[in-house]
Amino acid sequence: MPAPLSGVTILDLTHVLAGPFCSTTLLDLGAHVIKVERPATGDDTRAFPPFVQGQSAYFAALNAGKQSIALDLKSPPDRAIFEALLVRADILLENYRPGVMERLGYGYDFLRTKHPRLIYGAVSGFGHSGPDAAKPAYDMVVQARGGVMSITGEEGGPPVRVGASIGDIVAGMYLAQGVLAALYAREKTGTGAKIDIAMLDAQIPIQEHALAITTATGEAPKPTGARHPTITPFSTFRTADGFVVIAAGNDALFAKLCATLGLDQSDPRFATNTARCDNVHLLKRLIESTTLTASTDHWIATFEAAGIPTGRVQTMAEALHDPQLIARNMFLPVQPNGTGPAFTAAGNPIKMSTLPEATSRPPAPALNGDRAAILNWLQSDP
Amino acid sequence: MPAPLSGVTILDLTHVLAGPFCSTTLLDLGAHVIKVERPATGDDTRAFPPFVQGQSAYFAALNAGKQSIALDLKSPPDRAIFEALLVRADILLENYRPGVMERLGYGYDFLRTKHPRLIYGAVSGFGHSGPDAAKPAYDMVVQARGGVMSITGEEGGPPVRVGASIGDIVAGMYLAQGVLAALYAREKTGTGAKIDIAMLDAQIPIQEHALAITTATGEAPKPTGARHPTITPFSTFRTADGFVVIAAGNDALFAKLCATLGLDQSDPRFATNTARCDNVHLLKRLIESTTLTASTDHWIATFEAAGIPTGRVQTMAEALHDPQLIARNMFLPVQPNGTGPAFTAAGNPIKMSTLPEATSRPPAPALNGDRAAILNWLQSDP
CATH class of the missing domain: 3.30.1540.10 (formyl-coa transferase, domain 3)
Structure with missing residues (x-):
């Protein structure tokens, strides 16, 4: 039985967190992910601590199993490669600010005319519409503005950031959902779609309780420390x-x-x-x-x-030894890339009867490390 | 252009949060959701505060647009209705503890023989395998055990709960992803799948940073108040x-x-x-x-x-007036059910070129309020 997304090719222009988190999920479901990186530096997270033997554990965990090609999308020969990749891709993911892809000549309205089956998935701070579409955002900005910090923290204390980067991550998860729905619909209609996810938008549905309280009572809830606001004990x-x-x-x-x-x-x-x-x-x-x-x-x-x-209440150090999490393969060794260090990455939480459980992850790619293989693949029969 | 999940029917046995959150996402993508509720009391959240004119704002927001039928799955006539619904369903969702569906005679291994195309999505505290599979869990339990509380809170202070119920919600989002991947794969293979999501598992991938730090340095990160642990300022x-x-x-x-x-x-x-x-x-x-x-x-x-x-840093009361969130339709009026109150629900954060934007939501169902319509529909041609 092939994995659910077997045969699906993703051209992944995203970097840092929301986009790579999304493409990891799709990879875990069986897709082939080609990471298109900026020459010289690549994904910013290659420079994110902590490092082991000079390599970023953060990058390694989030990009294990993806291929990498470095392309300068302003250089004609690299653009030709990118355009050849677009012919073979089912999905294009990007997390630039709105307008960047248009300036590169790869906006969705253009791409759809040449590649009507392409699914174009974008994630940005504020989305591709509305008065703040062009503004920059980070996880911290949308955690604050979206409201989740205002309900997290000690009772009577100042707002506290959620320790996990849920500003990025929930947006990346919604992007994966949109892409998957578009893949299913394409089987019926033969055409792709554009998906436009805003990190700020994604903060609202996850606060279902705060929204209900605020709109029903007129008063917004406040932080309640470690306890649930309306269930006791x-x-x-x-x-x-x-x-x-x-x-x-x-x-x-x-x-x-x-x-x-x-x-x-x-x-x-x-x-x-x-x-x-x-x-x-x-x-x-x-x-x-x-x-x-x-x-x-x-x-x-x-x-x-x-x-x-x-x-x-466990720390991550304790969770790493939790028998239940170990039994569910939620911590996977990332194989070394060449002579480099081994890392640990999260396992796939989507357990499916049609998807074999992985017990390790392939290595994360070196920057541009798969260029020759990818160019070769472009020469092969589709 | 039909919505991506147009024509997809979901039989939704779930209650409270993780499951209904998942089925709301699929509803927003165009699916038809039939909520199968316990007679007399229905979904527990019908009794959750806050109330407006005696109706739960929490229930209304999470179940707007779904149909409701009350069925006693131990009574033969209701079982016959349930089994007729199974014939018409694409997806069955449940969030019982492992083993409950088997005791009812509706375990996946049995259902797949009669309904090979059925997609069976389960979400539970610890999943359907591992030493703790049978234990009860709530959001609070997995936030604590999964590690996110240990990295949330004031510097030097005690662990703090994330104000949003991300123990439930992230699990519900992974369930939606698994179901969507299974829908796509069914177009290729003709057969369904079982998806088994554990709330505890789902806490691990979202802590990508804490996992990288812990495994690379041997030391788990601690709460850092409102600041990011490794980026300054x-x-x-x-x-x-x-x-x-x-x-x-x-x-x-x-x-x-x-x-x-x-x-x-x-x-x-x-x-x-x-x-x-x-x-x-x-x-x-x-x-x-x-x-x-x-x-x-x-x-x-x-x-x-x-x-x-x-x-x-906005409270939910302030976010409700945020021009960007309003421009993105992230707060939708829920139409009154009969003469009942109107509520406000979160909008759909998945903006798709093939999905018209909603500017309101239909009402949430009264318990068993769609029984006649559903029985009628069962008599119609598939």
């Missing part, structure tokens, strides 16, 4: 040696928690979720007065035995 | 009336910032990004000694004129 709690998560998402689970910790469930201050939310700080003290007496391990075992959703 | 800064984002992602942008704020770029403590990271707190003080002297509006205008990526 649903937070981290201190133990003798760290933290434990208790996620008592409904009354039945809260009853189990009361039985386990010896709390009085009939206390009117805790009888309903609304009452528990009103008395959240008191309830936290009561719970912690017990959880502080024993270790996180003890409480995980105790809560699991009682059927209460629980877990530890 | 890339944070929020206090102004006379709030905060402003400065995202100086490279030396050229830092040079522009120095020119704008009168900083000495040749100071060896700030000459390179590495030096700036080493002196991040000093640099923050220096920048804020100037930014505190004027308003956020002033600094946004100043930095934009200088070409420095910038932005304000």
